Amino acid sequence: MHRLFKWSSKWWPGVVPLVIFWGIAAWTSTPTVEADIAARSNAALKDTVLDKRRISVDGRDVTFAANAFSEDGRLSAVASVDAVPGVRLVNDETRLVPEAKPYVWSAERDVVRVTLGGNAPLPSSKGRLMEAAKAGLGGVEVVDQMGLARGAPQRFDAAALLLLDQIGRLKDGKVTLTDTKVTLAGMARDLGGREAIAAALKNLPEGYSIAANDIQAPPYVFQAYKDPVALTLTLTGYVPDNNVHAALVAAAGRKFFSEKVVDNLKASVGAPSGFAAAVVPALGALSRLSTGTLVVSDREVKLSGDALYDAAAGQIRDGLGKDFPQGWQYKAEVSVKPASAPVDPTVCQQLFSEILSKGRIRFESGKADIVSDSAGLLDRLIETAMRCPNTTIEIAGHTDSDGEDAANQALSERRAQAVVDYLVRAGLPANRFMPIGYGSTQPVAGNDSEDGKAQNRRIEFVVK
């Protein structure tokens, strides 16, 4: 040992080349050592969920900066880096992802793109939302402006994915999730979209609720066009369901006695309440026009066209709105068709016969009350009567053979009188008309069938 100590005093000259070796070794190995440590640190964090991860290596010291999503996750990430072989020190610059309060997430759709904003709890849920948006919106540009924050309510992903589905049903608008409250605003893409969204929102995860649903639906439009040349009534637009559809077409058939009904209606949800109750009388008003268009848009009814004579125009303008359900608006732009040229009595008779061959004036069963469906037909008869002002016209009432003759006679007289009263109210002089009841004495068809009886129950206009 003593000799070893003696020799060691002479070992110093080797230190000079040793220092040179050390210098070269340090110079050449440092970059490779640093690169290796960085690679292995990154590999150690491969399965750890972190945001804004940054690793820089200085010698054997690792500076590790990242945003972690939980305290446990943060500590385990630091421990992972610390355990990497070769690492001397870890400069821990990690912190927790900030907590958002309130926790807001939003999806906004405009004409060209969908923008996802607010916060998502994890990069994976952010990615999932982006993927779902791209898949569900087929071709629409999706812009990611989401940040990451802690503090998301439970089942956030499920709620956000469900809301994202609703964005597909919007033309434009915004869906916002604030903690567990959902706010929706915008315009639905299709009729029924608003209802579909409302139905889908019932499946929101437990604990979530709707704070405001201001989704607007596109206007619910129903249109009817009476074409006097083609003698058609064209119905287009929407009806709530097949029952209303059938009822409207049937009502149109009764009211438009000479027009063919062209039915282009489609059934769709989203109709305003009282739709049928408003459209049926509006169709009645349209039937009184020579030519006209009826547009029902949501709760607004717009009727435009030409009435056959002045009084009819006034009645249509003033009368219709009264029949409508509450909340409905009525706008009439009714002008009066220029009066047709006068005709001689023979032509007048032909015109009456022609009109009455296409339709019959209808009354309440067993009564002398004219049903409103006959208003269009009566207007045509009144217009014709106005074209032969110097004639006297016999208004002849007929019944079928059911019941007693005396009763039929009385009913036919009262019905003839009701028609005369109607004509007088339209502005025609009472002295031009002679109401006569014939009871069942002049049948035009056999009374042994329902069809024959229906033909016998009639009012005839006979020019004298």
Add this chain to the structure above:
Amino acid sequence: MTALATFFWGWLLAALLLGFGMGWIAVVHRAQGVSKVWIRWLALLAAALVAASFTKIVPGRFGYWLDLLLVMFALYLCGCAVGSWLRDWVVSRSKPAN
């Protein structure tokens, strides 16, 4: 540090061989040795550097270079000890027996 030896093992070996060579020479070398006072001071310096290394107070690259220096120096000393001991053994064997 062991895990990183793959990157500089050649230099460690060089330090060991250098030490072995120096130790081999030192036994028969007639040069002036380092005085005991100097040895004490140098030992103190070495101890201070080892302490600095273990306490990791030298940051970044300097810390790595210090570790590298100490490892190389330790291997050098080992090489010296082995070299000197071997040379001494060889010399004592070749002396004629009295």
